[in-house]
Amino acid sequence: MRADNRVATNQAPPLVGHDVVTSDTALVEAVTRHASDAVVADLSPLGLLAGSEEGREHGMLANRHHPELVSFDRFGNRVDEVRFHPSWHWLMERGVGFGLGATPWTSDDQHAHVRRAAGFMAWSHTEPGHGCPISMTYAAVPALRTDDAIAKEWTPKLASTTYDFGVRPVADKAGVLAGMGMTEKQGGSDVRANVTEAVPTAVDGEYELFGHKWFTSAPMNDVFLVLAQAPGGLSCFLVPRVLPSGERNRLDVVRLKDKLGNRSNASSELEFHGTWAQRLGDEGRGVRTIIEMVAATRLDCVLGSASLMRRAVAEASWHVAHRSAFGSVLADKPLMQNVVADLAVESEAATVLAMRLAAAVDRRSDPHEAALRRVALPLAKFWVCKRTPMMTAEALECLGGNGYVEESVMPLIYRESPLNSVWEGSGNVNALDVLRALSREPETVTAWIEEVGLAQGADARLDRAIQSTLETLADTGAAEGQARRLAGQMAACLQGSLLVRFSPPEVADAFCGSRLGGEYGGTLGTLTSSPADLRAIVTRTTPTLP
Incomplete structure (x- = not known):
């Protein structure tokens, strides 16, 4: 019997009818x-x-x-x-x-x-x-x-x-x-x-x-x-x-x-x-007056980028769970599992950091929270927003040519992905703001050290990354030229600390091994996690319908 070309087969159904809140395990937690x-x-x-x-x-x-x-x-x-x-x-x-x-x-x-x-x-x-x-x-x-x-x-x-x-x-x-x-x-x-x-x-x-x-x-x-x-x-x-x-x-x-x-x-x-x-x-006193507005919009830049990441990985994980190629569902292919798991780790790291900053706003009168917010907002905006285009591009590729057409929503996500890194201060502006906070407000250094220190001893790779960052902080020579490096190190350590403390071991291990342990080659999908851990991460991130 000839195939009916009017009916599409082997296509993933649209991701509709799910609860965006409760299907996002990292957000719920x-x-x-x-x-x-x-x-x-x-x-x-x-x-x-x-x-x-x-x-x-x-x-x-x-x-x-x-x-x-x-x-x-x-x-x-x-x-x-x-x-x-x-x-x-x-x-x-x-x-x-x-x-x-x-x-x-x-x-x-x-x-x-x-x-x-x-x-x-x-x-x-x-x-x-x-x-x-x-x-x-x-x-x-x-x-x-x-x-x-x-x-x-x-x-x-x-x-x-x-x-x-x-x-x-x-x-x-x-x-x-x-x-x-x-x-x-x-x-x-x-x-x-x-x-x-x-x-x-x-x-x-x-x-x-x-x-x-x-x-x-x-x-x-x-x-x-x-x-x-x-x-x-x-x-x-x-x-x-x-x-x-x-x-x-x-x-x-x-x-x-x-x-x-x-x-x-x-x-x-x-x-x-x-x-x-x-x-x-x-x-x-115009800058001082409006700076609180800038701080709040920077938080929303982090939240917005974390949302783009989550939407991208949700669409990608949903697609590979329903699309078959070369004899099996894409989600069962080891290399695709690695890619989607890596996307999921990036998304969860952004989510836990964004929500930690929101919690700091709820506790504005606490000196530690205020100091942490002062330094962590610009470093998070620099790091999370800067990584969003790379991440969303990889998620788009998971859908193949289907991801390149407007109906998939992936082009919308990809076009949006550089925005938050530009608004409310570009990457350089935010990296330099981190330096400014560290040099003028010593309590911000203390707040960062205390926050990442809550995970001390839980992962040797995180401990080494924190020590390396402290050494960078101590080296004040050519500070401006190293501002991006420092902001990235501080943000990744903060994310690692949060994941080690609060996320499943397989997520924290994948993050620390790739982002902090020297195993990351600049390409998503290169995790060295076990097959069982990769599958667990993919399952954790894939949306489900009621």
Whole structure:
């Protein structure tokens, strides 16, 4: 009998209908460790929706139909609005509704930030671009607390679980979103080179801004934190989309960026022409004021990259479990097991580190946690985000040609993979920030040593790696040129310590042997673990349906 060419055979079914939270064993264990089983149960509805066919389709549609800038209305009035596909609004409504914005800052839950971090990771499986405005909304609150009056005005609406789209006065909205504008054409990460000018008005604390911003994501958000040069130096300002009087503020959207990835999100260039702003903090203290916002968005960069890794390895492990070649299922092939296990180890290392940092936010008043967060955030952002493109490319290859077509979602993941290493400071900026923390804040060195030391004696390879890193720390010569090496060493040791303490022995052994033991040749799929251990790691990471 001839085959029916209208029916596809030997193809993996789409990965839909699973709980993104509960099928991620490493995430479940981290949430339970830092919070409780009850938090996992609370997040399950989010996980089910994120893993549904509906969620997958909305994510694909939001990326296929890019945001559109509408500069003028039909009468010729300047409106500077952005139109999004309905799927964008579907994603935003549910992301905000699950409390992934600024909700943790007003919550009485002692594990609010761990809960939100796990939810952010899981919900990002649907589509990562809409996480940008949600992330900035989360990150704005710590900076706003520089001014009690401004914080009281904006925080309740930022913390709302209601997504209320549209350009209207804050008093008329059930919930608002925040953005951030620091980068300018001539400066990039060198924000002290900014030339946007802030001119004081007759009212104390109020200014008019003149200048531009080269990257401002989500120009339809309701309020922005921007940096500008005031008479007293670089300062931080709050810029609302709509003035207290109800009139639109002067924010001219010049164009939307045509980007490699993150296509659903509207990243824009803005111009200020007498734009009304309120100063946040003292003049000349702009960087110090906005740094807490930067720290929070860096955490979301780590969470977002960890989410991309997990989505990639989930798709890869699911595919090889259902695709046959050369006489058996791909997942039973020793070399494919090695590749998928290696991907899983990389993903789990990113997850445990990301969730450890989220737990540190829940314990901000603890000196150890504060110091660890100060140094571990930039080193984690450097390391985890930098490894994501390599990892997602290998996961894509597991699907072969199927992974290279848009319907597989792997191209979306791959295009997104370099983003978090670029935003909120490139790799060099974050590596140098690690050096800055170590040299200016000795307590950060102590915090790192204490944290990795909790696994002392559990694995000889980890012990040697920690000792080697301490020797690098002691060698201050040519420190800047070695910043990446040091940040990578510190991050890998921190991941190794967490895995040795909390993950199954086969996962910790594979990590320490490859990332710390000198067995890693720069290519995924070169683990020296036993066949039984490789199979156990693959089984641990492969999603299951209810």
